[in-house]
Amino acid sequence: xxxxxxxxxxxxxxxxxxxxxxxxxxxxxxxxxxxxxxxxxxxxxxxxxxxxxxxxxxxxxxxxxxxxxxxxxxxxxxxxxxxxxxxxxxxxxxxxxxxxxxxxxxxxxxxxxxxxxxxxxxxxxxxxxxxxxxxxxxxxxxxxxxxxxxxxxxxxxxxxxxxxxxxxxxxxxxxxxxxxxxxxxxxxxxxxxxxxxxxxxxxxxxxxxxxxxxxxxxxxxxxxxxxxxxxxxxxxxxxxxxxxxxxxxxxxxxxxxxxxxxxxxxxxxxxxxxxxxxxxxxxxxxxxxx
Numbered sequence: 001x002x003x004x005x006x007x008x009x010x011x012x013x014x015x016x017x018x019x020x021x022x023x024x025x026x027x028x029x030x031x032x033x034x035x036x037x038x039x040x041x042x043x044x045x046x047x048x049x050x051x052x053x054x055x056x057x058x059x060x061x062x063x064x065x066x067x068x069x070x071x072x073x074x075x076x077x078x079x080x081x082x083x084x085x086x087x088x089x090x091x092x093x094x095x096x097x098x099x100x101x102x103x104x105x106x107x108x109x110x111x112x113x114x115x116x117x118x119x120x121x122x123x124x125x126x127x128x129x130x131x132x133x134x135x136x137x138x139x140x141x142x143x144x145x146x147x148x149x150x151x152x153x154x155x156x157x158x159x160x161x162x163x164x165x166x167x168x169x170x171x172x173x174x175x176x177x178x179x180x181x182x183x184x185x186x187x188x189x190x191x192x193x194x195x196x197x198x199x200x201x202x203x204x205x206x207x208x209x210x211x212x213x214x215x216x217x218x219x220x221x222x223x224x225x226x227x228x229x230x231x232x233x234x235x236x237x238x239x240x241x242x243x244x245x246x247x248x249x250x251x252x253x254x255x256x257x258x259x260x261x262x263x264x265x266x267x268x269x270x271x272x273x274x275x276x277x278x279x280x281x282x283x284x285x286x287x288x289x290x
Contacts (some may be wrong), residue, residue, distance in 0.1 A: 025244035078167035079116025095178035095216035
């Protein structure tokens with residue numbers, strides 16, 4: 001009976017774990033669908049800003065004068081605060097380290113997500129700035145104004161010549177790829193790559209380019225940061241969805257084994273009790289005949 005009770009407790013625990021895993025899987029699927037809708041909504045605004053910025057870059061004497069090519073680079077790494085998402089964090093950190101290795105000169109890291117900071121700390125790398133990772137679209141909207149200001153301030157403070165985003169770009173449900181992309185300073189080649197312009201004709205900009213370009217670069221950086229956060233959120237929850245699906249399958253298999261074991265032990269217990277009853281009846285019958 002002790003073994004039977006222990007098996008019952010184990011079964012109950014595994015069932016509860018299965019319910020938690022199933023809830024996490026469903027929540028991750030909801031997050032992914034919402035983030036996919038947000039990505040679709042970002043694209044029109046992004047194309048308008050990129051098209052206008054591209055026109056300004058073509059007209060600006062300041063930007064045509066040339067950009068610094070030597071100096072410190074900055075890598076903004078998009079990781080997560082939460083686990084249970086497979087190799088999501090390890091892959092993006094490896095991409096950041098590969099970027100550092102391939103880059104001439106020093107690279108400063110800014111990390112969004114506690115897991116990314118922990119992995120870098122294991123390699124004795126201290127980020128110049130760390131920030132928590134938003135857990136949902138609402139969290140991204142709340143956090144992004146302050147985050148954008150902090151990153152831009154650190155970029156200027158350290159005198160960086162380039163800012164690169166290192167994140168897991170979303171390719172579909174449960175699929176992502178490591179992406180290293182330069183964001184600052186923008187160049188004409190970076191804008192609207194592979195896409196049609198957002199306007200039928202070139203937009204009319206009446207103010208001098210030098211007066212507009214700073215504001216459009218800030219707007220461009222803000223949108224790109226928001227898009228990278230949403231893509232990372234989408235990729236993270238897609239990875240978590242796959243992990244929870246795999247964990248759910250393993251739990252179901254264990255439940256089948258435990259249920260079979262429980263039924264076998266229970267049947268043995270019932271058989272033993274029946275044999276005890278039969279033995280007792282036979283003993284009484286034998287004593288009464290004597």
